[in-house]
Amino acid sequence: MSAIQYEKNTDHIVILTLDSPNQSANTMNSDFRAALEDTVSKLKADAEISGIIFRSAKKTFFAGGDLDELIQAQPEHATAFFHMIQDMKAQLRYIETRGIPVVAALNGTALGGGWELALCCHRRIALNDAKAKFGLPEVTLGLLPGGGGIVRMVRLLGLQNAFPFLMEGKQFGIDQAKALGLIHDTAETEQELFDKAIAWVKANPISQQPFDVKGYKIPGGDPKTPAVAQVLAIAPAMLRDKTKGCYPAPEAIMAAAVEGAQVDVNTALTIESRYFTYLATGQIAKNMIGTFWHGLNAIKSGASRPQNIEKSKMTKVGILGAGMMGAGIAYATASNGIPVILKDVSLENAEKGKAYSQKLLDKKVSQGRLSAEKRDQTLRLITATANAKDLQGCDLIIEAVFENPTLKAQVTQEVEAYLATGGVMASNTSTLPITELAKASQNDANFIGLHFFSPVDKMQLVEIIKGQNTSSETLAKAYDYVQQIGKTPIVVNDSRGFFTSRVFGTFVQEGLRLLAEGVHPAKIEMAALKAGMPIGPLAIQDEVSLTLSEHVAAETRKALQAEGKNLARSDADDVIETMIHQFNRKGKAAGAGFYEYPEGGKKYLWAGLNHWTKENTISEPDMIDRFLFVQALDTLRCYEEGVLESVIDANISSILGIGFAPWTGGAIQFLNQYGVEKALIRANALEAEYGERFHAPQLLQTQAASGQPIQ
Structure with missing residues (x-):
């Protein structure tokens, strides 16, 4: 069974029904590519076609790219991958430029590759469904829209208006899509949707994309337009400030959009394919797809839930x-x-x-x-x-x-x-x-x-x-x-501390240790951000409150002493004690902590932190590695000790619970993508330089010896 059902009616309108075999949703997989190639061959062989309508046999229109395929793409596959993408885009471009009307009858959600397919059509008519979502969320998985989404969104909306949908992956519903002019009409039923598509084809026998009309100008202007050029002069710096260099996808999207806006459509599509290949064959996309797609879907489907127990619902x-x-x-x-x-x-x-x-x-x-x-x-x-x-x-x-x-x-x-x-x-x-x-x-x-x-x-x-x-x-x-x-x-x-509180504490304590070692507080906070953490350790300690941390440490010591164990004091404990009892700075809620909190103003680091600042030789890469490894190694200990039961739970909770750098795919995936052998060598070096907390768990040593990732 083909992923695209080809039917030609008595009006010579070709209806292409998307119906990926053995799947609940349509995806841009090998079945789709083969069906598209076959479909275009039929279209080329038939001179008597008055129009084309894309519709779906599934509950939604099209779900997007096949992430199971994408995660397999390796650097050595780059050339073949690039040509595969180019071939598919050339086929869609043929449909788009034949000169006859092309309509997308959207019966539901169209995201990623599905929205890109819709953008190839001259007319987009959607079922009036408040739950339907449209857009290009690829950036959230470390990718960019590689099926022409950047090229067409920029040409339809303009650079500045397209950026939030491309670089932030913002999705939108029916009303916003209509307001943007991306959806042209709506229907209340699937029959009305189809009837409107047929009627539009008949009413517009000659049709082309607006941006293929000679003299078309990109809304707002191209990159050479003074107003746009002024924005683009500072946009890369603003983006780098936001990503801290951890996320190549938004930067690649901006580059593909700006470069593509200066050339013809076909060249722009080639530029987009090159950047897409670079991201798809890179490690960061694999980290993010593995966790934010496969991992989250596994948890949603009950991976950690006891099986064979009936589902329940709370009523009070x-x-x-x-x-x-x-x-x-x-x-x-x-x-x-x-x-x-x-x-x-x-x-x-x-x-x-x-x-x-x-x-x-x-x-x-x-x-x-x-x-x-x-x-x-x-x-x-x-x-x-x-x-x-x-x-x-x-x-x-x-x-x-x-x-x-x-x-x-x-x-x-x-x-x-x-x-x-x-x-x-x-x-x-x-x-x-x-x-x-x-x-x-x-x-x-x-x-x-x-x-x-x-x-x-x-x-x-x-x-x-x-x-x-x-x-x-x-x-x-x-x-x-x-x-x-x-x-x-x-x-x-x-x-004690379960997983999240325990490992989160290692991040904050590492920041406090660096302060005690004499590192300037601004350097500490910046190193954490460059590691990919959402907030610096001093800022988060203020949010938590120093007094709460002191209380938890005291309760932990008391409980451990009752068990005949001791919790050694650290430099981090001394910093907390000095801040509270010598300087009376207890955190954000108290109005004074590592930061000053001026009323109505922006917080800034307290000048009194120079109490600890002294000359030191710690490099920024070492600080970044200390932040990432101290958390990753303790996460692995939690897994080794049975506190965590799965790598999926470890990766998801490290990101969603403690803010571990999302680009890594999670704390254990950080070690896997680093390479377990290299991670062991780095852990040993950090232990020799900075202490026992960087000692490699036995599981890392075992996996490094076998060369197998942690599973």
Whole structure:
């Protein structure tokens, strides 16, 4: 069966129905390329064709490129890959330039290669579906639109207007597509969609792309236009400031767009193919495709969820503590249609927590992203209370009180009796071992950790922590709840700090160690950004608050001493202690930390940090490697120790939970893409120079000896 069904009607209109065999969606794979070549051969052999209509037999129009194929492309395949892309684009260009009308009948979403196919058509008519999405998200996977998307978007929208859709991968719906002139008409039914396509073909027997008309000018002007040239003079520097040189895709997109806008369409398509080949055969795209596509899809399909347990849905969720975390969890839960009981010690506190949801929802309404009616519906789902009896019948109760084991035990015992039969009791702790907290429960098999990240409304990850006696049924229910509220679950086994808090701490501490070693704080922050971290360690320590870090360290020491173990003090501990007790600088919330926070102004590094600054010989590459390796090696230890159960969970959670450099594909993928043998050599060198925390785990040594990646 061909991926493109060829049919010619009595009006000599060729209807090309996209229907990739053995797939739920159409993709630009080898089947499609073979079918396209065959289709173009038929078109060339038939002089009596009055028009062409592309339509889809799937639920959506076209999903994009085949990422399973793309991830296989290696540098040695570059020449063959380039010619393959060029051949496919030449066939699409033939259809586009034959002189007869070409219509895309879009019955749903068209992204990536699917949107590029639509752009090859002279007329785009879409089913009026609010859920349909269009655009070119390739940059989010380290790629660029290689099927003509850059060339055509620039010519249709102009350089400046096209950049956000190309370099940021912004997707858009029907209304925005119409406003941009990218979709010309809509239909309410699939029959009307097809009828309108036929009618347009008949009404426009001679047709071509607007940019193929002699004298056509790119909207806003080409790169030589003074206004455009002025912007382009600073655009590369602004882009480099944003990417810090870690992401070649946005830079390649800008280059292909600007260079392509100065030449004819066919030459521009060749330029685009060259840049696409460079990215597709490079390592960074492979890192990002492996994690953000294959990894995330595996988690969405339940890779870490116990199998053979029926899916569940929460119908009533209780939250204890209406502070920042509790209020955020309430918002995320109610926003997904689940009734919430938000309990605090007083009704006033609980109402304050509910007001947080009101604030977030009001903002959405003011931005036109939510109707006032939907806002009110969501708010009605949140019941603020000080009465534990209101929790009666909850399928799930999450305690989000202060990080104190005694307090957590107290609230667990107070509310557990109100759970529905088979209900789950969860703790939103970020560091305290779940097995210990579960001792307060009457049924530790139904007790689990649900570690949300702040701010909950923005952070996608939830770390699910299994206690020693947590049942598979409880884990499955927790996993289903996290997905029910639109978050990404990763599953870890119990230990102090679990995975995310433990490894996140190594990044912050490395920054504090560098400060103690005399490195200028601005150099520390910049090295972290150049490593690909979203924020510097000093800035993030201010956000977390120095006093909280001191408290967690003290509690950890106390707990370890009770187990007959000791936690050695480090330079990082000394820096925190000096900042709090000598300089009275406790972090952002206190208005003074490593940064100054002027009212209404931009934060800047506190001049008093020169207390530590002295001459040193640490290079920026060494600082970058220290930030990346200290986290990657500890992530590998977590995997080796069984805290993490899969490489997928390790990579996804390292990026979504602790902000590990996305270009790497995650903390373990960083070691794999570095090359395990080279990573071992580098770890050994860092250990010799900077200390035992860079000691290579046995698993890295084993894999390096075999030359096999960590799996």
